[in-house]
Structures are given as structure tokens and as C-alpha cells.
Amino acid sequence: MKRWLLVVGREYKTRVRKRAFIISTLLGPFLMVGLVALMVFIATSTTESDSKVLVVDHSSILTYSLPGEDDVRLPSCSECFPERDFLEYRFTNTPLTTEEFIESDYTAMLELDDGVLQSAKALLKYEMAASTKVKSALKRDLGEAIERLRVKNESSLDYETYKRLKVRVGLVTQDIITQDKNIESQSWIGFVFSIFMFMFILIYGMHVMRGVIEEKSNRIVEVVISVIKPEALMGAKMMGIGLLGLTQIVIWYMLSWVLFIGFGFYVESTGLLQEFIGDQGSQISATDFMTFIESDSDLGVLLQVDWAMMLGWGAFFYVAGFALYSSLFAAVGAAVEQESDAQYLLVPAMMPLIFSYLVNVFIMESPDSTLAIFCSFFPFTSPITMMVRLSVGVPWWHVAISALILVVTVYFMVKLAGKIYRTGILMYGKNPTFRELARWLMYKNR
Amino acid sequence: MINTPALRLTNVSKKYGNHTALAGVSLEVPQGSIFGLLGPNGAGKTTLIRMVAGITGPDSGEVEFFGRPLSSNDIHSIGYLPEERGLYKNMRVGEQAMYFARLRGMTKEKAERELRGWFDRLEVDGWWDREVADLSKGMAQKIQFIVAVLHKPKFLILDEPLSGFDPINAARIRTEINRLRDDNGTTIMLSTHDMASVEELCDHVALIDHGSKILDGEVDFLREKTREGKINLKFRGNLISFTAALGSSAILHNSVSYGDNIHDVVLGLPSSIPIEKFIKWISSEVDVLSCTPRIISMDEVFLQAVNNSEAS
Numbered sequence: 004m005k006r007w008l009l010v011v012g013r014e015y016k017t018r019v020r021k022r023a024f025i026i027s028t029l030l031g032p033f034l035m036v037g038l039v040a041l042m043v044f045i046a047t048s049t050t051e052s053d054s055k056v057l058v059v060d061h062s063s064i065l066t067y068s069l070p071g072e073d074d075v076r077l078p079s080c081s082e083c084f085p086e087r088d089f090l091e092y093r094f095t096n097t098p099l100t101t102e103e104f105i106e107s108d109y110t111a112m113l114e115l116d117d118g119v120l121q122s123a124k125a126l127l128k129y130e131m132a133a134s135t136k137v138k139s140a141l142k143r144d145l146g147e148a149i150e151r152l153r154v155k156n157e158s159s160l161d162y163e164t165y166k167r168l169k170v171r172v173g174l175v176t177q178d179i180i181t182q183d184k185n186i187e188s189q190s191w192i193g194f195v196f197s198i199f200m201f202m203f204i205l206i207y208g209m210h211v212m213r214g215v216i217e218e219k220s221n222r223i224v225e226v227v228i229s230v231i232k233p234e235a236l237m238g239a240k241m242m243g244i245g246l247l248g249l250t251q252i253v254i255w256y257m258l259s260w261v262l263f264i265g266f267g268f269y270v271e272s273t274g275l276l277q278e279f280i281g282d283q284g285s286q287i288s289a290t291d292f293m294t295f296i297e298s299d300s301d302l303g304v305l306l307q308v309d310w311a312m313m314l315g316w317g318a319f320f321y322v323a324g325f326a327l328y329s330s331l332f333a334a335v336g337a338a339v340e341q342e343s344d345a346q347y348l349l350v351p352a353m354m355p356l357i358f359s360y361l362v363n364v365f366i367m368e369s370p371d372s373t374l375a376i377f378c379s380f381f382p383f384t385s386p387i388t389m390m391v392r393l394s395v396g397v398p399w400w401h402v403a404i405s406a407l408i409l410v411v412t413v414y415f416m417v418k419l420a421g422k423i424y425r426t427g428i429l430m431y432g433k434n435p436t437f438r439e440l441a442r443w444l445m446y447k448n449r
Numbered sequence: 450m451i452n453t454p455a456l457r458l459t460n461v462s463k464k465y466g467n468h469t470a471l472a473g474v475s476l477e478v479p480q481g482s483i484f485g486l487l488g489p490n491g492a493g494k495t496t497l498i499r500m501v502a503g504i505t506g507p508d509s510g511e512v513e514f515f516g517r518p519l520s521s522n523d524i525h526s527i528g529y530l531p532e533e534r535g536l537y538k539n540m541r542v543g544e545q546a547m548y549f550a551r552l553r554g555m556t557k558e559k560a561e562r563e564l565r566g567w568f569d570r571l572e573v574d575g576w577w578d579r580e581v582a583d584l585s586k587g588m589a590q591k592i593q594f595i596v597a598v599l600h601k602p603k604f605l606i607l608d609e610p611l612s613g614f615d616p617i618n619a620a621r622i623r624t625e626i627n628r629l630r631d632d633n634g635t636t637i638m639l640s641t642h643d644m645a646s647v648e649e650l651c652d653h654v655a656l657i658d659h660g661s662k663i664l665d666g667e668v669d670f671l672r673e674k675t676r677e678g679k680i681n682l683k684f685r686g687n688l689i690s691f692t693a694a695l696g697s698s699a700i701l702h703n704s705v706s707y708g709d710n711i712h713d714v715v716l717g718l719p720s721s722i723p724i725e726k727f728i729k730w731i732s733s734e735v736d737v738l739s740c741t742p743r744i745i746s747m748d749e750v751f752l753q754a755v756n757n758s759e760a761s
Contacts, residue, residue, distance in 0.1 A: 006552055006554075009548065009551055009552055010552075013540075013548055017537070017539045017540055018539075021539070217537070217538070220535070221533075221534065221535020221536065221537075222531045222532070222533050222534045222535055223534070223535060223536065223537060225499070225502070225504060225529070225531040225534075226529055226530075226531060226534075226549065226596075226597075227552065228504050229502040229503050229504050229524065229527065229529045230503075230524050230552045230553060231552070429499065429504065429505070442466060446465075
């Protein structure tokens with residue numbers, strides 16, 4: 004067996020079996036999905052008592068009173084303001100005073116003025132703030148009531164026809180030269196990719212640094228480099244840990260799909276989907292999860308994204324970006340004896356990484372701006388920023404140039420880092436200054 | 450060829466920036482010897498050891514290993530135990546030992562067989578599947594020693610091999626070092642500050658200071674040389690008349706008196722006078738109780754050599 008392969012194997016094996024790694028790998032997607040689900044759950048679910056809302060229709064626009072019973076009003080259209088299991092409506096045209104309201108069992112008071120038909124605005128008075136769920140139901144019900152009235156007043160259509168005719172536009176853009184079609188909202192997928200890229204490069208780059216420091220501080224490195232060249236040791240270490248990161252990425256990716264599909268089945272089987280669609284008042288009449296996802300403007304991109312392209316380039320930029328940064332971190336680790344001493348070298352090493360993470364927000368907004376193009380070419384930012392551009396479509400030669408620059412930079416960076424590493428791991432005593440580090444680069448081989 | 454030295458350094462120099470670690474050092478380590486590499490801290494020992502271990506190369510000069518220039522193929526023949534050594538914390542003992550054995554080119558089966566033998570002999574069996582974090586310092590050092598010698602190297606470099614061991618285990622390791630030399634014919638280069646272990650183990654030494662070799666040779670020869678004809682003489686008689694009788698034929702270095710009559714003196718004898726002849730002659734003046742060549746410790750050899758080199 005080749006010796007450097009033994010090193011790769013050791014770096015990989017001793018880490019992959021660690022409890023922390025296994026737990027984070029298996030639970031990561033559950034935690035992320037769980038967190039999102041929890042937020043959605045909290046936002047939509049009501050453990051609160053049912054709401055009873057008094058709709059105060061000052062100008063009797065949406066309601067009418069039964070003859071002889073002035074204080075009991077009903078919505079003008081029979082379908083409007085339906086009863087829900089968490090929400091009950093009462094109607095009037097005289098508002099309650101504050102004292103009366105507090106005395107009453109109403110949880111909120113929805114006041115409509117005479118301009119409601121034009122402004123589509125209403126005032127919700129409450130004693131206890133209404134939940135998102137109640138508010139969205141109120142908005143939906145009021146909106147439909149206004150819509151129905153407008154349709155009735157201003158057209159000869161019936162409401163069902165109107166609803167059928169109503170459109171929502173999704174914009175698909177196409178680069179006239181490359182013929183690449185893009186869906187605008189795909190950029191968030193690229194953004195998610197780049198967040199993971201940032202996370203993995205940072206986490207596993209740190210692993211490399213810590214590994215180097217461990218070997219240096221307990222002198223194991225001397226035994227190992229008496230057998231294999233320091234540059235080979237550094238490379239093998241990076242490779243082993245890079246593979247570790249890749250393992251986690253692949254498992255997370257697969258688990259996420261399993262979870263997603265499992266969630267889909269769950270939603271279909273429980274009928275939650277219909278309820279959700281109903282609650283959203285969306286125009287989709289989907290009965291299965293996939294159709295629902297497909298037709299939703301934000302989630303639909305999940306199915307339209309060119310996964311092969313994203314994953315392929317994602318893998319490339321991860322490998323290259325990791326090689327770039329982990330070689331830097333390896334050099335940092337070799338220069339110091341303890342992790343706590345590494346700070347002054349880590350800050351400059353991490354700066355471009357953090358910068359590219361921050362600048363991503365702008366790139367997401369305008370993926371063809373000069374800033375975006377520069378960042379996706381500049382090798383220290385391209386692994387992260389290019390992911391965003393890739394998701395919304397980018398000329399192939401941009402990707403090619405970016406990849407080429409990155410590969411060339413990686414080559415030189417690894418060589419330079421190797422020089423610092425080679426000298427640093429055998430130096431003990433005070434931490435080197437930047438000038439000394441530069442001098443190490445000049446030392447001749449062996 | 451038994452006469453080819455296991456290691457020969459010819460005019461080896463190494464600089465780190467402005468600091469000269471080694472300035473033209475030449476030395477020979479005979480095959481099958483236990484060679485003590487001595488010197489104060491910062492003398493250049495570590496640099497020299499790293500050079501032999503193949504970690505660094507010289508800026509100039511030659512390093513010959515069994516008659517040929519030291520090359521990367523020789524790594525299988527070299528064992529190396531660095532100073533202040535440690536082990537990987539996240540690996541089990543046996544697994545770790547296997548890793549190093551395989552790095553040195555041993556097959557899995559052979560490495561395991563040899564390791565079991567060593568674990569048994571140094572009484573660390575039962576530790577195979579334990580975490581390194583659970584090892585005591587002495588235990589960890591035994592493992593490190595085993596790892597360094599497991600592949601039966603032709604040439605073994607031990608940097609302070611005995612530091613940190615209790616006397617019982619130190620003795621055990623000394624036995625193993627001797628056994629490696631006697632049974633396997635391993636040539637051993639040993640760096641240490643502990644002169645007692647040099648006296649016990651080494652047959653050759655070299656002393657390095659400020660990047661230069663200031664002394665080397667066989668231990669017995671160096672001690673004899675440093676002795677400079679000094680003898681210990683114990684006699685009954687009058688010290689004043691003894692001194693008078695001695696005249697200028699020998700130099701009196703030191704004397705301790707027990708009571709009025711018994712004296713213990715250190716004499717410097719010119720090489721022209723054999724010790725037997727001197728005893729015969731002085732016996733006629735005083736009553737000689739004992740007379741032995743003075744025993745010089747390696748400490749003295751060391752100190753004298755360093756002082757001499759600093760004076761010159």
C-alpha cells in the first residue's frame with residue numbers, strides 16, 4: 004500500500020467514526036428540516052383558544068341586516084366569511100366601545116370603513132394579538148368578500164369564472180446568446196449551496212489546521228515525515244479530511260431527499276396538504292405533493308433546477324475551494340504550536356471566505372453585476388459566489404475561466420503552503436512573524 | 450563489509466536563516482555500536498538527528514548510510530524515536546502501532562505478529578484496544594519505543610529514550626536496547642543528557658557544541674584520555690614526607706586525610722612512568738593500602754571537553 008494512502012486512510016477513519024461526526028451527519032438534515040418545520044408549525048398552529056371576531060361594517064358594504072333585527076347582520080354573499088373550526092364571525096355596523104369590547108367574548112374586532120372596497124384595507128383591533136393563522140384567514144376571507152363584491156359590481160362575470168380567469172405570472176428569463184433558461188427564484192437554491200460551501204470549507208479546513216497542530220505539538224510529525232515527504236503528508240491529510248467533508252455532504256444530500264419525499268407522503272396521507280392549500284387560498288388544486296411543489300412558485304424550482312449541473316460544479320468548487328483554504332489552514336497550523344496562537348494568522352486567512360459569504364446577498368440580487376462577475380472569478384471567493392451565479396444561469400465560459408483560475412491558484416497555493424508547512428512543523432518556540440513566514444518560503448527544498 | 454561505518458557524516462553543514470545549526474561536522478558511527486550523541490541544549494544534536502532520520506537534508510556535506518549516500522529508500526532501515534514525543538489521541542493503542550508499522554513498510558500480518566510479541570515482552574498486552582488517553586506516561590513511552598523499533602531497523606535513532614521512565618522500566622528499556630544490538634545487530638544512535646546511561650549503554654560517543662564536533666571516540670578511550678594518567682593512591686604514612694619523596698616525579702592533585710596516618714591522594718603520573726614501577730618505588734617510602742587508576746565519569750569527560758573548547 005502506498006504510504007500516503009495510509010495517511011489518507013488514517014485521517015479519514017479516525018474522524019469518520021467519531022461520535023460527533025456520526026451524530027451530526029445523521030441528524031443534520033433532520034435538525035435543519037425539523038427547525039424549519041418547527042418554525043412553520045409554531046407560526047401556523049394554534050394551541051390558543053378559538054377566535055371570535057366581530058366584523059364592524061360601518062357603512063354596511065359587505066353585510067346586511069335581517070328585516071326587523073338591526074343588530075344581527077349577515078355577510079352579503081353566502082359563501083363569504085365561512086365558519087372555521089378556529090374562527091367564528093359575528094357582524095355588526097356599530098362598533099363596541101373599548102370597555103364593551105373587553106367585557107365581551109370577542110377576541111378581535113375588524114373595522115371596515117366605507118372605502119374598504121377601494122383600499123382593501125381594514126383595521127384589526129385586538130386585546131390579545133391574533134396569530135398568523137387567524138390573520139391570514141381574516142385577510143383571505145375579507146379579500147374574497149371584497150373581490151366578490153367588486154366582480155359583481157363591475158363586471159358581468161360570475162365569481163367562479165373570474166377566479167378561473169385570474170392569472171399569476173411566473174417570469175422565465177433566457178439568455179439570448181447561450182439559450183440558458185432561468186427561473187428567477189432559483190437563486191435561493193444557489194444561495195443555499197453557497198452557505199453549505201462556506202460552512203464545509205470552514206469546518207473541515209479547521210479540522211486540517213487542528214490535525215496539523217496536534218501532530219506538531221506531540222512530535223508525531225517527525226516520525227511521519229521521516230517516512231514520507233512533508234508535502235505529501237500535508238496533501239494526504241487534506242485529502243482525508245476533504246473526503247470526510249464530502250461524505251457528510253453526500254449523506255446530508257441523500258437524507259434530505261429521503262426526508263423531503265417522506266414528508267411528501269406524510270402530507271398526502273394525512274390530508275394536511277388539502278388543508279394547507281385551502282388555508283393558503285391558493286389556486287392550485289393539487290392532490291399530490293409533487294404537483295403541489297411543482298405549481299408553487301417558490302418551491303417549484305426544486306424540481307426545475309438542473310441538479311446534475313449544480314451538484315457537479317458544486318463538487319468541483321468544494322474540492323478546489325477546500326484545497327485552497329485547507330492548505331492555507333495547514334500552513335497556519337504548522338506555524339504555531341497551539342490552536343490559541345493561531346488567531347493572528349487565521350484572521351487574514353479567513354477574511355476572503357467571510358467576505359464572499361457576505362457579498363452573496365448582493366450577488367443573489369444581481370448575478371450579472373461587475374461585482375458578481377469579479378467575485379466569481381477571484382479564486383478566494385469564487386467557490387462560494389459562483390454557486391449563486393450557477394443557479395440562475397451563467398455563460399459557460401465564465402464558469403470555465405473561474406474554474407481555470409481556481410485550479411491554477413490551488414496549485415500554487417498548495418505549493419506555497421507546503422513550503423511554510425515543511426519549515427513550520429519543525430520549528431518550536433515563539434510564533435513566527437509574517438516576515439519570518441515569508442522567509443520560510445525562500446528556504447530551499449530539504 | 451563490517452568495516453564500512455553504518456553512518457558517515459562528512460563536513461555536514463546546515464543553516465536556518467542566519468542561525469548555523471551545524472558547521473562542518475564529520476563523524477562515523479561504526480556498525481553494531483551504540484553511539485552516544487552528546488551535547489548541551491541547542492548544540493545542533495536535533496538537527497543532526499533529523500538529518501539522519503531523513504527529515505531534513507544538509508546544506509552541504511555528505512551523509513553516507515552503510516557506504517552509500519542516504520536516500521529515501523533507506524527509510525525502511527531506520528527507526529526514529531523523537532524527543533518529547535506523543536501519540537495520536539483519537540486512535541487506539543494497537544491500531545496506532547499498526548499504522549506506524551505499516552508506514553515503515555511492514556505488512557499487516559507481520560506488523561501484528563511482531564507487535565503482539567513486543568506488547569507481551571514489555572508487559573503492555575491488554576492495552577491493544579485501549580484509548581491512548583488512558584495510558585500513563587510511562588506506558589505511552591513504551592508504546593512509542595515499540596513503534597520505533599518494531600520494523601527491526603538496521604539503524605535506530607533514539608532521542609532521550611530513557612527520560613520519563615521509572616528506574617525499573619528504564620532498566621527494561623536498556624535491556625531491550627542492548628538486545629536489539631546483540632540479537633539484530635542494530636546500530637543505535639542515542640542522544641541523551643544522562644551520562645550514567647551513556648556509561649552503561651554506549652561504546653562510542655561524539656560531543657557536539659555550537660554546531661561543531663568537539664570530541665568523539667570510544668567511551669573507554671575517552672575516559673582513559675581524560676584520566677591523563679591520574680591515579681588514586683591510599684597509603685599509611687606521613688603526608689609531608691610523602692610529598693617530599695614524590696618530588697617532581699608526579700603531581701599531587703588532591704588529598705583527603707583520615708586521621709593522622711591514612712591519606713587518599715590523586716596523583717598525576719607522567720606517561721613515562723608505568724604504574725607498576727611507581728607502586729614499587731613508592732612502597733619503599735609509605736605503606737601503600739591501595740592504588741587504582743582514577744575512574745573518570747563521562748560527566749567529567751563532557752565538562753572538560755566543553756570547557757576546553759570554550760577556552761580555545
